[in-house]
Amino acid sequence: MPELPEVQALVQVLATHTTGRLVRAVHVTSFPSLKTYDPPPAALVGGTVTGVHRHGKWLDVSTEGDDGELHLVVHLARAGWVRWHDIAPTGLPRAGRSGLAARVVLDDGAFDLTEAGTKKSLAIHVVRQAVDVERIASLGVEPLSAAFTRDLLDELLDGKNQQIKGLLRDQGVIAGIGNAYSDEILHAARLSPFTLTRSLDADARDRLFRSIGTVLDAAIRAATGKEAAELKDVKRSHMAVHGRAGQPCPVCGDVVAEVSFADSSLQYCPTCQTGGKRLADRRMSKLLR
Template sequence: MPESPEVEALALFLRETLTGALVGATEVIEFRALKTRSRPLSELEGATIAEVRRFGKHVALLTDGPALVVSFGRAGWASWRLDGDSSTPPAGAPPVIATIDFPGRGELGFTDPGAWLSLGLSVVDEPVEVAAVAKLGPDPTADAFSPADLDEIVIGRRKQLKALLQEQESLAGIGNAYSDEILHAAQLSPVEHAANLDAAERSRLYGAIRMILGQAFADRRGIPIDRQKAAKVAAMRVHGRTGETCPVCGGVVHDVPGSQGAAQYCPTCQTGGAPLGG
């Protein structure tokens, strides 16, 4: 799943590549991806890209007419083909389910490999018309996001930390992978309830959020969009590393119980050496 660092890198690429570009022909190959059935992708044709913005894990292409909001979900992503490039996609590349042509610049594609489609395209007048954007909580990478802001989100919440970090209404842009990395850096158990954190633990959590996401934003910047997923996977210290050695303490990385291998933690760093559920 692309999270805010990868989506920010994509937004930066699109901003640099498409600002001022004329929208040409559009095509929707997989119609389940279009969430605004009364407003087809073709509404964008003839408009000019004015701005590209990120909202959590969503990207909005703003034009001098309607806007396009792209919600990537679990497996959606984007592709880019330069104008005049007739090469075929590499073997194993996810299928392109919709395209937008930008004459003289290239073709923006939207991809999703799953039978259960997660990518969504919404043609709207304003991005906040998309419900998932309207309900987003604060972006923890914003300059103005403070320890006090995190305290307001955490204090009194009877919710496990991993689930809270992924709750988009509370914190925008964090998903499964970076929540594992943040909790590992903060030395906090993924199943600890937020309400149980003391002031020192909340401070560690704030510092870890800012450090992990800030470093990921810097590291993903400038990486071609077709290499973003590989770069993200390579950077993980505990997420996806079941059975491997923790790079901090030398212990063994475990799966979070009940996650079916989708979430990981280090018992030595995060749970006092005792595996969860043991």
């Protein structure tokens, strides 16, 4: 799933290619992905792209036209992506094995919104303001903003006693962090993903606060300047534990372990994060009963 660093990089890619260009056509080929009907996607046609922004994990392409300001707002979900074309493909696009969900044709070039796999969750909204999307209006604090302070982190940790992994992924608490970067942040902070938030002492909270900033900053720096087609490989190559089960931890050399759930998994280093203890893999426990 694209998270804050990748979405920020996609913002930069799209802003470079689209800002100042006229929207010639909008083709939606996956109608379940379209979550709004007024204004319709066709209302974007004739408008000029004025900028591209990010809200948590959401992409926001703003336009200005005869109908005033409009926003094409997209959540890429687990398997969505953006594909840029220097030359707009000819003919009307069709849904199919390519996973094409929508195509926006400009006066020079085009970009596709795609989604791999059979579980379709990509969401496309056309709205007058980004906050018209309820899930954007309810987003928590941006973790790289000035509003995210050490004192605020204390408030968030103490607000509800829950596993720290869950809090980091809660978009209503902190916007933009998902499964991958929560694993990376907790590894950098030397914290178990199952640690309860209110149990963290001041030193652990300091480490967590620093790690949120350093991990996300490093990921953004690694992605900056890369084209959309390169970003997935960049993300994978910079992971310390996420997606690296069975491989050596780059910090201590221990074997990275995994806990599997129904539709996801987390990875961690036993030596760095859990005092050498391996966390119970609930999926395997059920198989062994």
